Amino acid sequence: MSALPRVEAAGLILDPATYLAPMEGVTDRSFRSLVLEQNPGAVGAACTEFLRVAQHPIAAERIALELGDPVPGVAVGVQLMGNDPAVVAETARRAVAVGAAFVDLNFGCPAPKVFQHCAGSALLGEPELLGELVRATVDAAGVPVTAKIRAGIEHDREVEEIARRVEQAGAVLLTVHGRLRTERYTLPTDWSRIRRAVDAVSIPVIGNGSAESPADIDRMMEETGCAGVMVGRAAIGNPWIFAAWRARRLGEAAPPPPDAIAWLREYETRMLAGGAQPRQALGRLKQAAKAMGNAGTLRFSDRTQLLRSQDAAAYFAILKQENQPNASKLDTGSPK
Numbered sequence: 001m002s003a004l005p006r007v008e009a010a011g012l013i014l015d016p017a018t019y020l021a022p023m024e025g026v027t028d029r030s031f032r033s034l035v036l037e038q039n040p041g042a043v044g045a046a047c048t049e050f051l052r053v054a055q056h057p058i059a060a061e062r063i064a065l066e067l068g069d070p071v072p073g074v075a076v077g078v079q080l081m082g083n084d085p086a087v088v089a090e091t092a093r094r095a096v097a098v099g100a101a102f103v104d105l106n107f108g109c110p111a112p113k114v115f116q117h118c119a120g121s122a123l124l125g126e127p128e129l130l131g132e133l134v135r136a137t138v139d140a141a142g143v144p145v146t147a148k149i150r151a152g153i154e155h156d157r158e159v160e161e162i163a164r165r166v167e168q169a170g171a172v173l174l175t176v177h178g179r180l181r182t183e184r185y186t187l188p189t190d191w192s193r194i195r196r197a198v199d200a201v202s203i204p205v206i207g208n209g210s211a212e213s214p215a216d217i218d219r220m221m222e223e224t225g226c227a228g229v230m231v232g233r234a235a236i237g238n239p240w241i242f243a244a245w246r247a248r249r250l251g252e253a254a255p256p257p258p259d260a261i262a263w264l265r266e267y268e269t270r271m272l273a274g275g276a277q278p279r280q281a282l283g284r285l286k287q288a289a290k291a292m293g294n295a296g297t298l299r300f301s302d303r304t305q306l307l308r309s310q311d312a313a314a315y316f317a318i319l320k321q322e323n324q325p326n327a328s329k330l331d332t333g334s335p336k
């Protein structure tokens with residue numbers, strides 16, 4: 001395999017061309033910083049979970065808190081979701097003032113509450129307003145503006161038109177989650193929709209949806225022609241997926257099996273240091289362990305017992321019973 005692909009889009013550089021997906025309730029700054037640090041040279045971009053912009057611009061302090069500290073070598077942006085161009089634009093200006101490397105606009109969220117308020121994926125059905133939002137943000141931000149779309153609401157007939165609308169309004173990069181709004185998060189994603197968006201625009205397209213392994217990242221690029229790949233849920237089950245992809249792509253030896261329990265302990269430490277309540281942190285730890293169990297990163301025979309644990313001490317005791325450091329059965333994705 002060749003050297004790592006990179007994306008350069010009017011001042012926004014993804015080097016390499018991989019992107020940790022924003023996931024509300026998962027990729028807070030603790031999770032994000034840990035993934036970015038533990039995949040050195042393997043993730044080119046990340047952004048905050050969506051920040052819902054309603055009637056008033058979001059305070060700069062809140063945006064700064066969501067953004068966290070910069071991570072060298074990684075472009076970290078702020079994702080905004082709203083439907084009032086002036087309010088979104090002002091929030092974008094504030095995001096840039098607190099260090100956002102780029103501003104991403106969310107046109108993909110399928111949640112009914114969001115949809116009813118004409119935000120997220122609902123804007124796929126309002127192309128003019130979608131264009132106005134991108135344009136107003138571009139005019140205000142002074143940093144690259146990007147957009148993340150789904151392939152459509154109930155059908156994919158307009159994926160090209162939406163992609164072109166995003167480009168014409170001045171976005172420098174487009175992420176296409178290949179599912180429809182009605183498909184929510186079910187598998188598999190129809191990657192031909194990503195290919196159609198790639199063919200419709202000249203800005204770089206990041207493909208997203210169902211990249212489950214390091215090999216899938218390369219396959220998505222090959223099959224769709226996308227410039228880079230965004231990985232979502234697979235990075236919860238395997239937070240080292242990007243490093244494994246990097247090694248695979250460079251033909252290097254697979255990284256040593258990571259210590260998943262140490263990762264979870266560090267995750268907890270960062271959450272608590274960031275002000276999370278212990279109960280809240282425990283909820284996130286259980287969520288992560290569940291995904292790691294499904295991915296084979298961690299072993300635990302009694303899932304119910306783990307999910308019922310009342311505090312972090314009980315949780316880690318259960319995990320330690322069956323997992324020795326560096327004993328995870330992770331598929332590193334290196335060439336066999």
Ligand SMILES: Cc1cc2nc3c(=O)[nH]c(=O)nc-3n(C[C@H](O)[C@H](O)[C@H](O)COP(=O)(O)O)c2cc1C
Pocket residue numbers: 021022023024025026048049050079106108109148177185208209210211230231232233234
């Ligand atoms: C729990 C969860 C929260 C999500 N939150 C966001 C979000 O805040 N912003 C966004 O653009 N997409 C969000 N997504 C969608 C993901 O970014 C991604 O597009 C989707 O999971 C498909 O990628 P995957 O198949 O690699 O998981 C979320 C997905 C999940 C599962």
